[in-house]
Amino acid sequence: MTDDQPHVHNDHRDQLFVRIERVTRTYGGVAVLSDVSIDVVPGVTAVIGPNGSGKSTLLRTIVGETAPTEGAIRYRGSDAARPIGYLPQRASFRESFTARETLAFYGRLLGEDPDASLERVGLSDAADRSVDALSGGMRRLLGIAQATIGDPPVLVLDEPTSGLDPGMRERVFELAGEYADADTAVVVSTHDLELVDRYADRVVVLRHGSVAASGTLPELYAAHDADTAADLYRSIVHGATSETEPSTDPTESIHVTGVSNR
Numbered sequence: 001m002t003d004d005q006p007h008v009h010n011d012h013r014d015q016l017f018v019r020i021e022r023v024t025r026t027y028g029g030v031a032v033l034s035d036v037s038i039d040v041v042p043g044v045t046a047v048i049g050p051n052g053s054g055k056s057t058l059l060r061t062i063v064g065e066t067a068p069t070e071g072a073i074r075y076r077g078s079d080a081a082r083p084i085g086y087l088p089q090r091a092s093f094r095e096s097f098t099a100r101e102t103l104a105f106y107g108r109l110l111g112e113d114p115d116a117s118l119e120r121v122g123l124s125d126a127a128d129r130s131v132d133a134l135s136g137g138m139r140r141l142l143g144i145a146q147a148t149i150g151d152p153p154v155l156v157l158d159e160p161t162s163g164l165d166p167g168m169r170e171r172v173f174e175l176a177g178e179y180a181d182a183d184t185a186v187v188v189s190t191h192d193l194e195l196v197d198r199y200a201d202r203v204v205v206l207r208h209g210s211v212a213a214s215g216t217l218p219e220l221y222a223a224h225d226a227d228t229a230a231d232l233y234r235s236i237v238h239g240a241t242s243e244t245e246p247s248t249d250p251t252e253s254i255h256v257t258g259v260s261n262r
């Protein structure tokens with residue numbers, strides 16, 4: 001365990017927003033996700049795993065963009081105007097729009113002031129710049145602002161920090177943490193393991209399309225004798241360690257961790 005205890009954004013493990021139940025997804029008969037079960041609850045859940053392990057496919061399945069070949073996705077009834085916000089790995093915008101126009105376009109549908117959305121992600125100064133003149137990091141922040149319009153209870157961010165400088169990466173995870181503090185269930189795929197240590201409440205490790213481990217960070221550190229998410233990754237993805245839940249009681253793990261790899 002590290003000296004710095006991971007920050008717990010909330011402890012509402014019983015608040016289930018989305019249940020992914022034994023989901024398998026195949027392409028051309030090849031399973032990209034195999035028998036994946038996860039409960040999406042408030043807090044920051046980091047999805048980690050090697051390139052091609054199925055992270056984006058899992059996230060697309062959660063938001064309903066990819067249909068499972070087998071299994072089910074169950075959404076808890078929500079009265080939110082927008083139940084899920086999503087930042088795809090490659091967000092596309094109308095390049096001729098300014099940042100403000102981009103958010104006004106979506107904000108109008110959900111009654112949200114584009115300037116408030118820009119301020120939230122620290123892009124107020126870029127409001128009048130056209131999207132094609134924004135840096136990669138600013139585009140990413142614009143994508144996050146777009147994903148969070150309407151304050152959805154579930155926010156799914158696919159590698160939001162890739163290609164960003166360290167300050168921007170930190171800012172993105174800070175934002176994820178702020179949403180988690182407000183009881184949003186934030187699911188974020190990432191290769192930034194140091195930020196996982198600092199900001200994630202729960203972790204799902206994917207390997208070859210299967211959940212190799214899942215649970216809260218302290219549970220996973222303890223179960224894998226790890227001090228950091230990088231240790232965890234090495235041990236689970238590269239090592240010959242167990243693929244079982246950290247808890248010995250499978251029933252307990254479902255209720256206690258809010259994330260299960262049944």
Ligand SMILES: Nc1ncnc2c1ncn2[C@@H]1O[C@H](COP(=O)(O)OP(=O)(O)OP(=O)(O)O)[C@@H](O)[C@H]1O
Nearest residue numbers: 027032049050051052053054055056057058159189
């Ligand atoms: N639409 C598709 N058609 C065919 N194969 C696909 C499709 N989408 C994903 N795959 C395959 O599924 C596997 C998992 O891809 P996915 O993008 O989910 O992985 P990932 O963990 O997000 O990878 P990365 O870290 O590189 O982004 C890959 O082998 C990919 O080629």
